[in-house]
Amino acid sequence: MKSRIGAMVKKEFIQLSRDRRTLAMMILLPVIGLIAFGYAVSFDIDQIRVAVVDQAENEASRELWEELEAYEEFILDKSMNEEQARQALSEGDVDVVMVLPADYQFFPQEESGKMQTLVDGSRLFTAQSALWKIHAFMIDVQQKQFQEVQEQIQGIVESTEDLGVDLSANEKLVALGQLIPAEKMKELQKALEEVMAQAKEKRAEAMQEHLASLLPDQEMMEPAVDVLYNPDLKSVHYMIPGLVGLVLIFITTLMTALGIVREKERGTLEQLIVSPLRPFELILGKLLPYMLIALVDFLLVLGVGITLFDVPFTGEIGSFFLVAIFFLVGSLGLGLLISTVSQNQQQAMQLAVLTLVPQFILSGFVFPLEAMPWGIRWAAYLMPLTYFLPISRGVFLKEATAFDFPMELGILTLYAVLFITVAAIRFRRNLA
Amino acid sequence: MLLDVKDVSKDYGKERAIANLSFTLAAGEICGVLGPDGAGKTTLLRLIVGLLSPTEGRINRKGLLGYVPQEFGLYEEMSIRENLFFFGQLHGMDKKKIRERMEELLAWTGLAPFVERQAGYLSGGMKRKLEMAVAMLHEPELLVLDEPTNGVDPVSRQEVWQMITRIGKAGTGVLVSTQYLEEARYCNRVLFLEKGSLLQEAVPSTLIQDFPYKVVAIREAFRSRGRFSDLLLAEQGVIDVYTRGADLVVICEDPEVVDVLAREEEDVVIEEVAPSFEDIFIHALQQKRGEIP
Numbered sequence: 001m002k003s004r005i006g007a008m009v010k011k012e013f014i015q016l017s018r019d020r021r022t023l024a025m026m027i028l029l030p031v032i033g034l035i036a037f038g039y040a041v042s043f044d045i046d047q048i049r050v051a052v053v054d055q056a057e058n059e060a061s062r063e064l065w066e067e068l069e070a071y072e073e074f075i076l077d078k079s080m081n082e083e084q085a086r087q088a089l090s091e092g093d094v095d096v097v098m099v100l101p102a103d104y105q106f107f108p109q110e111e112s113g114k115m116q117t118l119v120d121g122s123r124l125f126t127a128q129s130a131l132w133k134i135h136a137f138m139i140d141v142q143q144k145q146f147q148e149v150q151e152q153i154q155g156i157v158e159s160t161e162d163l164g165v166d167l168s169a170n171e172k173l174v175a176l177g178q179l180i181p182a183e184k185m186k187e188l189q190k191a192l193e194e195v196m197a198q199a200k201e202k203r204a205e206a207m208q209e210h211l212a213s214l215l216p217d218q219e220m221m222e223p224a225v226d227v228l229y230n231p232d233l234k235s236v237h238y239m240i241p242g243l244v245g246l247v248l249i250f251i252t253t254l255m256t257a258l259g260i261v262r263e264k265e266r267g268t269l270e271q272l273i274v275s276p277l278r279p280f281e282l283i284l285g286k287l288l289p290y291m292l293i294a295l296v297d298f299l300l301v302l303g304v305g306i307t308l309f310d311v312p313f314t315g316e317i318g319s320f321f322l323v324a325i326f327f328l329v330g331s332l333g334l335g336l337l338i339s340t341v342s343q344n345q346q347q348a349m350q351l352a353v354l355t356l357v358p359q360f361i362l363s364g365f366v367f368p369l370e371a372m373p374w375g376i377r378w379a380a381y382l383m384p385l386t387y388f389l390p391i392s393r394g395v396f397l398k399e400a401t402a403f404d405f406p407m408e409l410g411i412l413t414l415y416a417v418l419f420i421t422v423a424a425i426r427f428r429r430n431l432a
Numbered sequence: 433m434l435l436d437v438k439d440v441s442k443d444y445g446k447e448r449a450i451a452n453l454s455f456t457l458a459a460g461e462i463c464g465v466l467g468p469d470g471a472g473k474t475t476l477l478r479l480i481v482g483l484l485s486p487t488e489g490r491i492n493r494k495g496l497l498g499y500v501p502q503e504f505g506l507y508e509e510m511s512i513r514e515n516l517f518f519f520g521q522l523h524g525m526d527k528k529k530i531r532e533r534m535e536e537l538l539a540w541t542g543l544a545p546f547v548e549r550q551a552g553y554l555s556g557g558m559k560r561k562l563e564m565a566v567a568m569l570h571e572p573e574l575l576v577l578d579e580p581t582n583g584v585d586p587v588s589r590q591e592v593w594q595m596i597t598r599i600g601k602a603g604t605g606v607l608v609s610t611q612y613l614e615e616a617r618y619c620n621r622v623l624f625l626e627k628g629s630l631l632q633e634a635v636p637s638t639l640i641q642d643f644p645y646k647v648v649a650i651r652e653a654f655r656s657r658g659r660f661s662d663l664l665l666a667e668q669g670v671i672d673v674y675t676r677g678a679d680l681v682v683i684c685e686d687p688e689v690v691d692v693l694a695r696e697e698e699d700v701v702i703e704e705v706a707p708s709f710e711d712i713f714i715h716a717l718q719q720k721r722g723e724i725p
Contacts, residue, residue: 003521003524004522006521007521007522008522011507011510011514011518014509014510014514015507018509018510018550019509266504266505266508267501267504267505268505268506270483270501271499271501271505271519271566273482273483274481274482274483274497274499275519275522276522276523276524277522
């Protein structure tokens with residue numbers, strides 16, 4: 001038995017070594033895919049292009065411009081009027097248009113003084129990125145402006161300290177002063193001034209304190225946000241762990257289906273059936289090589305992801321490898337299943353793509369499951385990749401082991417057993 | 433008996449591909465399966481090797497099996513050596529045994545100089561020989577060949593039949609299908625199929641003896657063929673007239689009807705010949721279809 005399976009595995013590798021294109025596809029495609037996805041599929045936009053239309057040209061607008069210029073994430077253009085700027089936005093030459101109306105004020109009292117911001121929603125990710133950046137910028141600037149207002153208020157309070165009182169201007173006091181010797185009068189005036197100054201100072205202090213309690217503390221205004229696991233919110237850190245799963249499922253499902261259907265198409269499968277090779281030996285002999293290649297791919301993608309894209313691998317590799325094997329067995333079963341219903345390689349290819357595309361879209365690889373309506377979401381929960389992704393992301397980024405995801409692990413194991421069993425039964429029936 | 437086929441029928445949906453067929457095959461016997469396209473030859477062979485299961489009836493097969501399908505069924509990316517080695521291992525042979533058999537078979541098929549060549553780069557005849565070598569590698573008792581001479585040049589065809597004859601002589605039972613009716617002469621026995629039923633089961637040599645008509649060849653009839661044919665078909669007792677190469681062949685009850693031509697033209701060369709297997713089977717077919725008495 002062992003020698004027959006061994007012969008099958010060896011045969012598969014001889015065939016692959018002669019079929020360089022397929023071999024290259026199996027080894028290089030995942031890496032190329034990873035690099036392409038890693039670099040291209042990023043929602044992070046470093047700089048956005050902003051057209052500023054200044055219709056006010058007042059102090060507030062000039063101040064805002066200075067602030068904008070200091071911000072490195074903006075590429076600014078002030079040369080356009082509103083119509084030109086809107087045109088540039090629609091043609092994609094700029095990402096954002098800021099219109100400062102004639103009555104522009106930073107803290108406007110009326111609607112006509114408000115700044116208007118335009119983004120192009122048809123370029124979804126750019127628009128989201130731009131909104132995010134503008135929001136951050138506005139908060140910065142608002143804080144600065146707020147601080148200035150605060151300082152101004154304090155200035156007003158302080159300026160009321162010196163009341164500018166002149167005792168000699170009061171007639172009653174002058175009359176009283178004549179009853180007292182001039183020297184004593186001076187002393188009295190001095191004492192009075194001191195008492196009053198102290199009272200004023202006290203009063204000013206109280207007012208300042210009161211004001212300070214009314215105006216919020218600048219530093220305390222900022223919410224305390226800690227982004228865990230992916231502090232810089234890099235999309236590549238989110239994509240690579242998912243990509244590991246996608247690559248595995250793609251290679252195994254497609255290659256298994258094609259590999260078996262090719263034997264069917266060329267008539268070699270009949271020779272195998274007529275030989276003493278038993279069905280389970282045939283299945284094992286066919287699946288093992290793809291399993292080995294997929295595991296090599298797995299390590300390759302893992303290595304490239306970690307070294308080239310600096311994606312941290314914080315969790316535990318052993319259990320992750322185990323999950324990968326379960327996941328792979330499921331995909332191999334799916335490939336085998338496809339091969340039982342396909343008559344030729346073209347059909348197998350189409351069917352494989354038919355099972356892979358929904359996984360790509362619905363599994364949460366790119367788009368969050370939470371954002372999907374339940375009408376579609378249930379379909380996502382039928383897909384193995386949906387359960388692999390949380391484990392992969394957890395192990396990569398959250399210092400987890402695969403056993404921290406017992407439900408996902410259980411479902412993947414169930415899928416592996418289910419797919420491979422159904423496929424094997426169907427395949428056997430096909431052979432008979 | 434190596435093979436005992438009893439009342440076997442095979443349906444594809446509503447269509448009956450094989451109808452109630454029975455026959456046996458003994459060791460050392462070469463049994464030809466003949467018939468026109470669509471007669472059910474391949475279906476019958478696939479039933480026997482187990483690639484299909486019968487709708488009715490049973491097939492008992494004994495001993496090791498070797499099978500050469502109609503289409504080339506070996507690995508084109510692998511060399512002759514690799515193919516032989518792979519199938520040897522599938523049959524549980526050890527490396528030493530495979531090497532021994534491989535040498536024998538390579539010498540026997542004449543493939544030895546090409547042992548490292550990938551199967552995909554072999555000629556049609558060489559591919560056939562390789563398939564036979566693979567099928568014979570584990571020394572099967574029963575060898576099933578599906579149209580082994582189809583698409584092979586005349587020289588290779590003869591070589592393939594020489595190999596089959598030797599395999600039979602060595603004691604292996606051979607079941608071989610062919611669409612070339614003349615190849616019946618290499619067989620000990622033939623099954624002639626028509627629409628899934630057994631039209632005739634016979635020993636080729638007796639078939640020739642038992643043919644109820646005479647066959648006459650009019651040599652080099654060339655230009656007069658059309659006129660001769662019309663003349664002869666008008667005569668009583670002429671069953672069929674057809675051209676074969678340069679000759680006109682007449683199948684008739686009595687060869688003397690051909691004398692009608694001598695009256696027309698003096699230098700016709702008329703010769704009585706043995707019936708070909710084509711004559712015999714086409715006659716049987718026409719009789720079955722009720723076209724001739």
